[in-house]
Amino acid sequence: MKLLPIERVSGISRRDFEEEYLKKNKPVVFTDLAQEWPATEKWTFQWLKENYGHLEVPLYDNEFRKPGKDYLTPKIKMPFGDYLDIIQEGPTELRMFLYNIFKHAPELTSDFSMPTVTDGWLKNIPMMFFGGQGAKVDLHYDLDCASVFITHFQTTKKVLLFGPDQSDYLYQHPFTVQSEVTLDAPDFKKHPALEHATGYDIDLAHGETLFMPHLWWHYMYYTEGGFSLSLRRHSAYTFARGSFNLARHFVVDKGMNMVLGDRWGDIKAGMAKKRASAALATTS
């Protein structure tokens, strides 16, 4: 497996970003995109706890993609303030994922603004993600196929990225946006094709924003407890592709998990292995 560094830029014009990165589907990190946002200074653990500690939030652990009837359902709910204490205290798998805090705290949306380096923003679905030290997000790409701008706050988070052309080496489970490989402890015996994958590696620091092109695979590892804001962008193409994915997920994958449980997981793993072997056979 080969991991390359991602470029960091600052003060980039809209034209340069669109030509050099957006159109080429090339990831990049902006060091100054969030510089003027009130959020960058204001959103501390303490401030969030004081103002929003009472909200009941759904939390996930690392098991939430296990095949079966609990597939993709949250593990527990607790007051946001208690969760913030947990992630500040030390390692935990618990993550807050895909929870739209802005629905409950709309005033938070005035603490940031849509970047001016491009347009096509989905203004009504900014999302926040929280994780404690050691929490990880297994390798996947986003179901809605949007391009994503992720700004990280307070601490550092590791992100690995792979382009869609690497999918076969990554043991993608068919009908899903999920890969079978475990990047925190890669098993090259079980997944020999993974050795041939080429990706990117970045430690995203406080206030930095990663541009993740649509359909790009990502794995995240919370080096320390922290949180990120994601802003999403669509084009006509990504919107159509995302709608198809959503339908496939809710009809085929969720349905088969209900009906077949573990066996559905085995069937998907078998198909992923076949594709990886075929890709390996054509790789010198």
Ligand SMILES: O=C(O)CCC(=O)C(=O)O
């Ligand atoms: O950082 C996280 O917890 C998940 C982020 C993610 O997968 C995303 O923004 O698409």
Ligand SMILES: [Fe+2]
């Ligand atoms: Fe994601």
